[in-house]
Amino acid sequence: MTRSEALRYARTRLEEAGFPTRQAEAEARQLLESVTGVRGARFWREAQATLEPAQERLLEEALGRRAAREPLQLILGTAVFCGLELEVRTGVLVPRPETERLVELALERLPESGPARVLDVGTGSGAIALALKQARPQLEVYASEVSEGALDLARANARRLGLAVTFLHAPLTAGLADLNLIVSNPPYLPETYRKGAPAELAWEAESALYAGADGLAVARPLLAEAAGALAPGGWLLLELDPTNVHSLAGEVRRAGFSEVAVLPDLARRARFLRARR
DSSP states (O other): OOOHHHHHHHHHHHHHHOOOOOHHHHHHHHHHHHHTTTTHHHHHHHOBBBHHHHHHHHHHHHHHHTTTTTTHHHHHHHEEEETTEEEEEETTTTTTHHHHHHHHHHHHHHOOSOEEEEEEEEEETTHHHHHHHHHOOTTEEEEEEEEHHHHHHHHHHHHHOOOOOOOESTTHHHHHSSSEEEOOOOOOBGGGTTTTTOOOGGGGGGGGTBBBBOOTTTTTHHHHHHHHHHHEEEEEEEEETTHHHHHHHHOOOOOEEEEEEEEEEETTEEEEEEEEE
């Protein structure tokens, strides 16, 4: 097959597996670029180049994995988050595009120059912590994580990107104090979401997705620790589910935080919780 023929074939395979045409087209292109190592305009300039037998085998394998609903990022081995290419692995939460908004909201509450102490709780692949450090190199960025596998991945991403983040194998706020901002995308899905969940979620760590009956089994203890870990005037910023973000906002107010706000994601769903100590 030529590259152009392989692209049509891959798109058809994904369409037959149930993916919408536009998604099938985009993902077929990404898979083929990964298999051939040829990207962008060069791919089209060399569209009549013939795939090697080994490349055809890799493409078939990748299409089979995607048809089985393995996330595209895990097949590619990378995910782009806030412009950073991060290595991703099975069992670690794949960074979502909507979480980029969480980074933007954090940057709005941090100085454009000058120091500040920031903690990313439950860092996973390191996405949020590394994006903040990339955007504001002067920040003193910490990242906590209870999974050793995820922490190894986050450290590897930091080394490859040349970003200095202090990673801590510890739960929640890791005993830190005088923080100017705590940011987290904790597990927040209610247990009832397991039934009917997208098949792609089966490839990610359940502990990074589900959090008790109402989805707040991690966010609540984080709130309790944040009260003592933040410096006066420091900010707490969380990504949550539309079904529970307002509930936790009430608890945040009762805990003595001020300027409590529930903010929407790009689809206008209530998603983010921001509060000041």
